[in-house]
Amino acid sequence: QVHLQESGPGLVKPSETLSLTCSVSDDSFSHYYWTWIRRPAGKGLEWIGRVYFTGDTNYNPSLKGRATVSMDEPKRQISLTLTSVTAADTGVYYCARVVSPPTSFDPWGQGTLVTVTS
């Protein structure tokens, strides 16, 4: 069973860039889309974007181009950068594998809390 683990700084200052990494344990890394999803405090889940091993990416238009999702195949890692952060970007960030057909997410990482504060 594939295992995903998010990592990154827990605190980010307003207007700065948030950078997170997700490490994937499985050799099937190259055969799936991978995605980032977040859950702001007290709110529901929000899809951020996804990447395929070809480099193809898709993003939530509500983020207005602030998000970039990329992958490093040799390291089996997926990365997220989010620019110009505000307090509204505070929340738990999850990475997940995208499956069937690719519009579902399974499994998920445990999540990492990011707080935007000065």
Add this chain to the structure above:
Amino acid sequence: QAALTQPASVSGSPGQSITISCKGTNSDVGSYNLVSWYQQQSGKAPKLIIYEGTKRPSGVSERFSGSKSGKTAFLTISGLLSEDEADYHCCSYAGRSTLIFGAGTSLTVL
């Protein structure tokens, strides 16, 4: 791209059945049979319980079932157990390679 509409909370007693709705538009739920549902227990990561509207992943209890009518998808949990107490999230394909979630529903087992 507004979030899908879910009730904030539902409740039921052990052994009962409950249904959670997920209302979308003709741009998402109404146009595709690509709704998924996730269970998120307190302090844990979400878990996929329904995909493509009605399909259950291996290992997910038959007590969970999905359906759709028009622009609204439904998750039904039968024979409620205390362990079902969790937040439930729906997600739909929304065209142009984008996905959209609902605001989540908190299930309380009385």
